[in-house]
Amino acid sequence: GQQVMQIPQYQHVQEGEDFTTYCNSSTTLSNIQWYKQRPGGHPVFLIQLVKSGEVKKQKRLTFQFGEAKKNSSLHITATQTTDVGTYFCAGSEVGANNLFFGTGTRLTVIP
Amino acid sequence: DVKVTQSSRYLVKRTGEKVFLECVQDMDHENMFWYRQDPGLGLRLIYFSYDVKMKEKGDIPEGYSVSREKKERFSLILESASTNQTSMYLCATWGASRYNEQFFGPGTRLTVL
Numbered sequence: 001g002q003q004v005m006q007i008p009q010y011q012h013v014q015e016g017e018d019f020t021t022y023c024n025s026s027t028t029l030s031n032i033q034w035y036k037q038r039p040g041g042h043p044v045f046l047i048q049l050v051k052s053g054e055v056k057k058q059k060r061l062t063f064q065f066g067e068a069k070k071n072s073s074l075h076i077t078a079t080q081t082t083d084v085g086t087y088f089c090a091g092s093e094v095g096a097n098n099l100f101f102g103t104g105t106r107l108t109v110i111p
Numbered sequence: 112d113v114k115v116t117q118s119s120r121y122l123v124k125r126t127g128e129k130v131f132l133e134c135v136q137d138m139d140h141e142n143m144f145w146y147r148q149d150p151g152l153g154l155r156l157i158y159f160s161y162d163v164k165m166k167e168k169g170d171i172p173e174g175y176s177v178s179r180e181k182k183e184r185f186s187l188i189l190e191s192a193s194t195n196q197t198s199m200y201l202c203a204t205w206g207a208s209r210y211n212e213q214f215f216g217p218g219t220r221l222t223v224l
Contacts, residue, residue: 031210042201043154045212086152090213097142097161098169099117099205099213103153 004091006102015111020080021105023072023089030094032065032072037104038085079109113138115216117202123222130189132219134202143185144169144213146179147198154201160185192223197198 003026013019031050035043038105049065056063062075088097118133144159156169160179178186202216
């Protein structure tokens, strides 16, 4: 079955440092989505990538979808305390009717 | 505004009890999901439903069942709760296309004593 692995599991950074989380799928994906879960909250959709090699930006966040559509990354530039939370990637196989969530990366930002 | 609600935010039950977790959505979405979230394990899919009275097993269905009698409501049932079912349970909905985002409910933190 499909597996979506995410690394690292935890990341602690000083405020102002950059942060990257990586997502790898065992199968080719039709699209990939990223979610953020604040402490005590529920996952909230951030963005979706569909095309091979696609790069999208949201302010300090940069999302990338690999050429083979099997991996993705989220990079945050100059982290802030508001970035704290767990970031999940979620991929969908071609023809599938559900999403497979990665294990998540829990980001702590030290002021 | 999009809304996914879950019947309880916190629930404490005893081993062997039957537990019902309810999820209601107002978006007319076909697809509904139940996940459990545990530290270090991310979101694991228990069951999902793509239509009324339809259900499919996810990755960890053992010890759970579901019911979808109406489009807006998806129930997760623990027939006989066990301590290893202590977890955060999240309901989500998804529109007809896989290119839509999933919308999550606030979650139910279940403790089984």
